[in-house]
Amino acid sequence: MTPRELLKDAGLRITAPRLAVLEWLADHPHATADQVAEGVRARLGAVSTQAVYDVLNACARTGLLRRIEPAGHPARYETRIGDNHHHLVCRRCGRTEDVDCVHGAAPCLEPSATGGFTVDEAEVLFWGLCPDCRTATKELQA
Amino acid sequence: MTPRELLKDAGLRITAPRLAVLEWLADHPHATADQVAEGVRARLGAVSTQAVYDVLNACARTGLLRRIEPAGHPARYETRIGDNHHHLVCRRCGRTEDVDCVHGAAPCLEPSATGGFTVDEAEVLFWGLCPDCRTATKELQA
DNA sequence: TCGTTTTCTTGACTGATTCCAGAAAGCATG
DNA sequence: CATGCTTTCTGGAATCAGTCAAGAAAACGA
Numbered sequence: 165m166t167p168r169e170l171l172k173d174a175g176l177r178i179t180a181p182r183l184a185v186l187e188w189l190a191d192h193p194h195a196t197a198d199q200v201a202e203g204v205r206a207r208l209g210a211v212s213t214q215a216v217y218d219v220l221n222a223c224a225r226t227g228l229l230r231r232i233e234p235a236g237h238p239a240r241y242e243t244r245i246g247d248n249h250h251h252l253v254c255r256r257c258g259r260t261e262d263v264d265c266v267h268g269a270a271p272c273l274e275p276s277a278t279g280g281f282t283v284d285e286a287e288v289l290f291w292g293l294c295p296d297c298r299t300a301t302k303e304l305q306a
Numbered sequence: 307m308t309p310r311e312l313l314k315d316a317g318l319r320i321t322a323p324r325l326a327v328l329e330w331l332a333d334h335p336h337a338t339a340d341q342v343a344e345g346v347r348a349r350l351g352a353v354s355t356q357a358v359y360d361v362l363n364a365c366a367r368t369g370l371l372r373r374i375e376p377a378g379h380p381a382r383y384e385t386r387i388g389d390n391h392h393h394l395v396c397r398r399c400g401r402t403e404d405v406d407c408v409h410g411a412a413p414c415l416e417p418s419a420t421g422g423f424t425v426d427e428a429e430v431l432f433w434g435l436c437p438d439c440r441t442a443t444k445e446l447q448a
Numbered sequence: 449t450c451g452t453t454t455t456c457t458t459g460a461c462t463g464a465t466t467c468c469a470g471a472a473a474g475c476a477t478g
Numbered sequence: 479c480a481t482g483c484t485t486t487c488t489g490g491a492a493t494c495a496g497t498c499a500a501g502a503a504a505a506c507g508a
Contacts (some may be wrong), residue, residue: 169462176454176455177453177454177455177504177505177506178505178506179454179504179505180504181454181455181456196495197495197496198495203476209476210455210457211457212456212457212458212489213457213458214456214457214458214459214496214497214498215310217495217496217497218455219455221497222455231377233377233378235374235375235377235381236375238494238495238496239377239495239496249410250421252421252423252425253330254423255426260365261421261423263420263421275421278394278405278432278434279394279403279405280436280437281394281396281403281434281435281437282434282435282440283394283432283433283434284397284433284434284435285432285433285434286431286432286433287429287430287431287432287433288428288429288430288431289428289429289430289431290423290424290425290427290428290429291422291425291427291428291429292420292423292424292425292427293423293424293426294423295422295423297331298424300456318485319459319473319474319475319484319486320474320475321474321486321487323486323487324486336457338464339464339465340464352488353487353488354487354488354489355465355488355489356465356466356467356487356488356489356490357486357487357488359465359466360486360487361486363466364486365474366456380464380465381464381465381497403482448491449508450507450508451507451508452502452506452507452508453504453505453506453507454496454503454504454505454506455502455503455504455505456501456502456504457500457501457502457503457505458499458500458501458502459498459499459500460497460498460499461496461497461498461499462495462496462497462498463493463494463495463496463497464493464494464495465493465494466491466492466493466494467490467491467492467493468484468489468491468492469488469489469490470484470486470487470489471486471487471488471489472487472488473484473485473486473487474483474484474485474486475479475482475483475484475485475503476481476482476483476484477482477483478479478480478481478483
């Protein structure tokens with residue numbers, strides 16, 4: 165589906181900032197709001213920060229985008245949705261990559277005891293160092 | 307081990323704020339920095355916010371405390387460490403509860419492809435609504 | 449084309465957390 | 479049990495990601 169169709173189906177108005185955000189994000193997964201704003205401005209010229217946040221929030225709310233919020237790092241967004249995959253996050257730079265599920269379909273999706281909670285999502289985050297940061301850290305220590 | 311011994315073994319100086327934080331947190335798991343500060347002040351009198359953050363960071367760094375940072379909520383701390391258990395977080399109020407691992411020892415600890423990352427932790431967070439917030443939400447809708 | 453509704457702009461604001469400089473402990477040593 | 483070095487605490491300013499609010503501008507159903 166094109167971004168245009170996606171917006172329409174989600175009941176959102178079709179605007180230049182929205183199209184630009186969705187298109188740019190399709191080519192640059194796991195980008196931060198800041199990076200999205202930069203990318204969108206490169207295409208459209210001036211776009212307010214607020215507009216970018218509005219678009220990201222509206223799309224995340226309607227399921228067009230998925231938001232990942234790794235502890236200690238700004239949120240990142242991706243257009244790959246619908247398949248519950250997980251993420252690999254670099255502790256140092258926040259770089260994020262997709263990880264498909266190991267144990268088949270839905271791993272760890274069932275907590276052993278919900279304590280009365282109504283669970284609607286299981287989030288799995290793998291923490292570590294990306295290749296670049298590993299190299300950088302080693303050099304620091306040497 | 308007493309808080310005193312824990313600090314000593316970790317190579318941290320034994321100070322009133324540190325003892326108070328560890329003791330209070332042992333009785334109040336999953337507390338936020340704010341709640342910890344309040345609890346500590348109730349015992350010791352004036353303690354700066356900064357001191358509380360310093361203690362929490364120092365203890366988290368040396369492994370005496372575990373920090374949980376649910377997206378959109380302030381960080382929470384707990385003294386239950388060493389057994390890689392997971393958490394159940396309420397989307398609405400941030401209330402956090404422990405969840406033991408379903409699939410035996412280390413579930414989902416192995417991503418299918420690390421993409422060059424060095425993984426050192428697998429974090430699993432279950433999102434949902436706690437009993438109180440579920441009730442509150444229902445009432446709102448009614 | 450019009451009027452309603454949503455979205456965008458600008459700018460101020462918030463909440464959690466960190467940075468900084470100096471004062472006040474802790475503790476290994478003599 | 480003094481001494482001095484080092485870590486920690488205080489107080490206050492600053493940061494950062496993100497939100498709130500009011501008015502202007504654009505979308506789209508009729």
